[in-house]
Every structure is written in C-alpha cells, then in structure tokens.
Amino acid sequence: MLNRTKSIAAYKEALKYIPGGVNSPVRALKAVGENPLFIERAKGVILTDVDGNDYIDFCLSWGVFILGYAHSAVLRTVNQSIKLGTSYGIPTLQETELARRVNHFIPSMERVRFVNSGTEAVMSAIRLARGYTNRNLIVKFVGCYHGHVDHLLVGAGSGVTTLASALSAGVPDAFVAYTLCLPFNDKKAVDHLFSIHGKEIAAVIVEPVPANMGVVPSQNGFLHYLREVTLAYGALLIFDEVITGFRLTAGGAQQLFNITPDLTTVGKIVGGGFPAAAFGGRADIMQMLAPEGDVYQAGTLSGNPVAMSAGIKTLDLLSQQGVYDALNKKAGRFVEQLRKQLAGKGIVINAVGNMFTLFFTEGEVNNFEDVRQCDTVRFGSFFRYMLAHGVYLSPSQFEACFVSVAHTEKQLDRVASIAGNFNG
Ligand code: HOZ
Secondary structure, eight states, X not given: OOOOHHXXXXXXXXXXXXXXXXXXXXXXXXXXXXXXXOEEEEEBTEEEETTSOEEEESSHHHHTOXXXXXXXXXXXXXXXXXXXXXXXXXXXXHHHHHHHHHHHXXXXXXXXXXXXXXXXXXXXXXXXXXHHHTOOEEEEETXXXXXSOGGGOBSOOGGGGGSSSSBOTTOOGGGGTTEEEXXXXXXXXXXXXXXXXXXXXXXEEEOSSOXXXXXXXXXXXXXXXXXXXXXXXXXXXXXXXXXXXXXXXXXXXXXXXXXXXXXXXXXXXXXXXXSOEEEEEOHHHHTTBTTTSSBOOOOTTTTOHHHHHHHHHHHHXXXXXXXXXXXXXXXXXXXXXXXXXXXXXXXXXEXXXXXXXXXXXXXXXXXXXXXXXXXXXXXXXXXXXXXXXXXXXXXXXXXXEXXXXXXXXXXXXXXXXXXXXXXX
C-alpha cells in the first residue's frame, strides 16, 4: 500500500475551507471510492503527490498535457512571457499569433475569440448562434458535457452523472426550456425533432467524439447526418472540441471526419497548461460579436499573454511533422495490449486515436444508456488497484483517458501488464 498520509491530512484541511475539499467535483474521487490525491509536482507523465508517491498519469489534467507536464520548451517560453507582465487588459501580439495558429490547425475557425475556460467558450458560442439565427432552441445529446453553464446541464455527462437528478439544483426549469436533449447516435430521434421544431432550432451542439461519458464513437455517419440536417433547416452546427481539438489530429475531430461545423469550441491544449479556451468559426457569424455586432461577450483575462505564449509554443511543437501519427500509433498499440491483457474480464475498451475508456460491461457501448449499464463499482475497484500500483486513470467511468507524446513504450508496457493482473 502507498503511504498517503499527507494527502489525507491535506484533504481534511481543504474541507475546512473549500466545499468538498476540491475546486471541481470529479477530483474528489468519490465516484471511485477514494480520497483525493494532493499533487506536489509533475514532469512528463509522472505525477508526484505530497507524500512523494509517483504515478504514471493517463488523465493529464483532463487532456491538457498532450506533450506531457512541464515541457521544457513551453516552460522557457512561459518564463520569458511572465517577465514582461502577466496581464494588461489591452491587446497583445500573442493573441493574434495564437489565433493565426488556431486557424491554421482548424481552418473552419476563420475568426477566433479567446476566453478562459471551455464552459465560457461554449456559453458564448451558443449565445452567438442564437443571435445569428434569431432562434432560441438548442439541441444537445445525452451524455455529452459542455461545461457547467445553466442551460447545458441537462442530460450532461462528466461529474453531473453523479448527481441524483439529471439536472443540477439551482437551475430553474425555465433556463433549460430551450434545450432539447436527444440520445447520441440516434438519427431517427434527430430527424423526428427537426421535422417538428427544425425552423426554431438555433444550433445543434455535439462533442464529435464524446469523451465525457467515457469515449463513445459516433456511428453510421451520425455526425455527417447532423451536418446535413442543420444545413437543411438553417440551424448551426457547433462542434465542442474542447477535448478533441488539437488532440485527435492537428485539425481535431472535424479533420478526422471531414466535416466543417459552423462554430467550434476548443480549450485545454490551446492554453498549453494555462486557463485559456476559444470559440470560433465562420467569419460572417463571428462578425456578430461585439464590438462588430450586437452579441455581447467579454473578459478581463481573456487572451491572457502568458496563456497565449504557452498555447503558441504548444501548437508549434505539435505542428512538427509526424507528431500525431506517432502518438496515435503508440496509443493504438497500447490499447491493443490492454485489450489482450483484459480479455475475458468483462471490460470493453472504446478508443479513438489517443483517447480511450475502459467500460466495465460485456456489451457494446454506443450511447449514454449503454454507459449507464456499466459496473461502476468494479470500475472503482480497478481504479483503486491501478492507483495502488502507481497508475492514475481518469477517475470515473464517465471520463476519458489520454495517451501523451511523453508516455514511453516502456511505461505503457508496464501499465498494460499491471492491468492484466487485475482480478476484481
Ligand atoms: N470537466 C472535467 C471532466 N470532464 C473535470 C475537470 C476537473 O475536475 O478538473
């Protein structure tokens, strides 16, 4: 057993001042029957907790660290940037530099606005979609999570799944009256809804590879169908690529599936480890944003120069030849190893590129209902077993794990063989 005395003491102290001792619910590790870890430092893919225990990490700050923690080139850039001041609330060259790179990686983001979190990016994209179309209804899919803004906390994945009700307390029914929630991968349900409300729908928002109910790939041209139906009815298609952007391929899921959404949200990787996110899309839509148009959106720390510098360096490193091919190949090999090691143990592994989830079930997992059938108690036992052996997985059945450029083949071999010895 690992000695975690200091983490436990830190948790008790945090509970005195911070609700649940954490600043984001999933970190409390309640879903897996553990106490939270308190981290002292991280380098590459190794997390070190306050007790000095090392863990090979597959959560990587929820997908942020595709290059691994504390990448020396990113740190150098950040250090230089900090010396020049950390925020001005006045434009900087770095904002345009990063926007140019975002547009280069994801050409559908013709204009880009930077914000501080994925939630903020999505919230702003939706307001813009409503302003542009002059319609109110938004369609989302059960199990997809788009941040904690009131009107999107319906049928949401990630930490919301641990609540007793499908809706967070504190969200008035009236706030979600314009949000329509459909099962993922269900073309018929989309078709039916559009046949009734098509002309009132401002936008369909989707995680093109849902990761917040665990990784659940789309099927039978579902995403292409969403593109067709939104075009037919004059609704916008919003890809929430907060997780998949700059991760699955340079151009995110939209490049992988060859679909051009009207608006895209990105986060996590784009800030290089700092709080930054962005939304962007067709120039004619983005021009509706203040100060050019009448859709208001603002933020004191938006486009923060330190975060922009970290994002610029991260995207530059990711633009080197062959990075994504090598990463996805390495991840594919690892997932195959895991599948072999865990065969016959009632575990199904869904994976897309370098994202994967181990589902504790015998059947296929194609939507949230399938995820709901999984044995979350066994998932918890597996999480705790891996943790005790120095491996940190994303701590819920309803989340994705990530392979990074910094994971070595040796580490991955070791993790696969540890997993293979799980007998719970
Ligand atoms: N929303 C994140 C999981 N999909 C959790 C973020 C965190 O706890 O840091």
